[in-house]
Amino acid sequence: MTMLPARRFLPSLSLLAAFEAAARTGSITAAARELDLTQSAVSRQIKALESQLGVELFLRERQTIRLTVAGDGYAREIREALRRISSASLNLRANPHGGTLNLAILPTFGARWLAPRLGHFLALNPGITINLVTRIAPFDFRLDSIDAAIHFGDAVWPGAELMFLMQEETIPACSPAFKAAHRIAEPGDLLSVPLLHLTTRPDAWERWFTHAEVPFGSVHGMLFDQFATVSQAAIGGLGVALLPTFLFRDELERGDLVAAIDQPMASQQRYYLACPKERASYPPLVAFRDWxxxxxAKTS
Structure with a gap:
C-alpha cells in the first residue's frame, strides 16, 4: 500500500497558490491582484508556508522579493502540481462520472489514422471523454497525468504494459517531377539524390539501403521532426522520404507522391498501446483498448 506523506508536509492549497503566484510574478502586489487578496494577506500566507516547511522561500529586499535557490526549485514542482490539480478538476467537470481518458498520441498517426475513427468510439461509449496530447518520445507515466499512449518502437517501456497494435511498411516516396528530373530507376540511384530524414528514426535510410542490398557510406540529408513536414517536403520536390504507406495512402493514390523505388520495407519496430500497469483495468482505457x-483488425 502506498504511504501518504505526513499531514505536516501537506500545506493548504491557499498557501501554495499564494506562493506560486508570487514566485511566478515576482511580486506580492501582482500576486494579491491575481488572487483578489490584500498584499498583507498574501505576505502572511507565504510566511505561514515558510514556517510550516522550515525553509526560507524568498529573499526580501526593501519592496521586492526574490526566490531563494530552494524556493525556485520548490516553485517549479508546486506549479506543476497545481497544473495537474487544475487539469483533473476540469476533466471532472467535463465528465462528472469519471469517464475521461487522457491519451498521448503520435502526431501523424493521431491525425491521419486515429482521429477520423474516434467518432465511432465515442458513439459506442457516450459516457467517455477523450483528451488527446502529442508526445513524440516515451515519457514517465508517473510524472504526467496520461492514462495511455500510442507508442512506435521496440516493445520496451519501463513501468508500462504494451499491447501490440500493428506493423507498418515504409516506401521511398517523392514527387513525380522529382523522380523524373533525377531519373531514378534503381535503388542505388537514391545515393545521389537528397534524402529526407526523420529525427525519431535516425537509421531508417541505413536500414532501407541494407534491405535493398545497396552498399553505402554516410547517409546525409535534411532533418524533420514529424512525418507531416517531411511528407510535404517530399511533395514539394525537396527530396525522397521514407514514409509509412498506410498513413500516406491518399497522397500515393492521388499521385502527389510516387514510389521513388517500388521496394517497400517492413519496419523492425511496431505500434503499441502503452499504459501504466496500475491503470490497465481503468474502465475507459479497457473500452478504448478493446475498440x-x-x-x-478491420484494416489488417
Missing part, C-alpha cells in the same frame, strides 16, 4: 484492437 482500437477491433479497428486494427
Amino acid at each position: 482500437i484492437l477491433g479497428e486494427v
Whole structure:
C-alpha cells in the first residue's frame, strides 16, 4: 500500500497558490491582484508556508522579493502540481462520472489514422471523454497525468504494459517531377539524390539501403521532426522520404507522391498501446483498448 506523506508536509492549497503566484510574478502586489487578496494577506500566507516547511522561500529586499535557490526549485514542482490539480478538476467537470481518458498520441498517426475513427468510439461509449496530447518520445507515466499512449518502437517501456497494435511498411516516396528530373530507376540511384530524414528514426535510410542490398557510406540529408513536414517536403520536390504507406495512402493514390523505388520495407519496430500497469483495468482505457484492437483488425 502506498504511504501518504505526513499531514505536516501537506500545506493548504491557499498557501501554495499564494506562493506560486508570487514566485511566478515576482511580486506580492501582482500576486494579491491575481488572487483578489490584500498584499498583507498574501505576505502572511507565504510566511505561514515558510514556517510550516522550515525553509526560507524568498529573499526580501526593501519592496521586492526574490526566490531563494530552494524556493525556485520548490516553485517549479508546486506549479506543476497545481497544473495537474487544475487539469483533473476540469476533466471532472467535463465528465462528472469519471469517464475521461487522457491519451498521448503520435502526431501523424493521431491525425491521419486515429482521429477520423474516434467518432465511432465515442458513439459506442457516450459516457467517455477523450483528451488527446502529442508526445513524440516515451515519457514517465508517473510524472504526467496520461492514462495511455500510442507508442512506435521496440516493445520496451519501463513501468508500462504494451499491447501490440500493428506493423507498418515504409516506401521511398517523392514527387513525380522529382523522380523524373533525377531519373531514378534503381535503388542505388537514391545515393545521389537528397534524402529526407526523420529525427525519431535516425537509421531508417541505413536500414532501407541494407534491405535493398545497396552498399553505402554516410547517409546525409535534411532533418524533420514529424512525418507531416517531411511528407510535404517530399511533395514539394525537396527530396525522397521514407514514409509509412498506410498513413500516406491518399497522397500515393492521388499521385502527389510516387514510389521513388517500388521496394517497400517492413519496419523492425511496431505500434503499441502503452499504459501504466496500475491503470490497465481503468474502465475507459479497457473500452478504448478493446475498440482500437477491433479497428486494427478491420484494416489488417
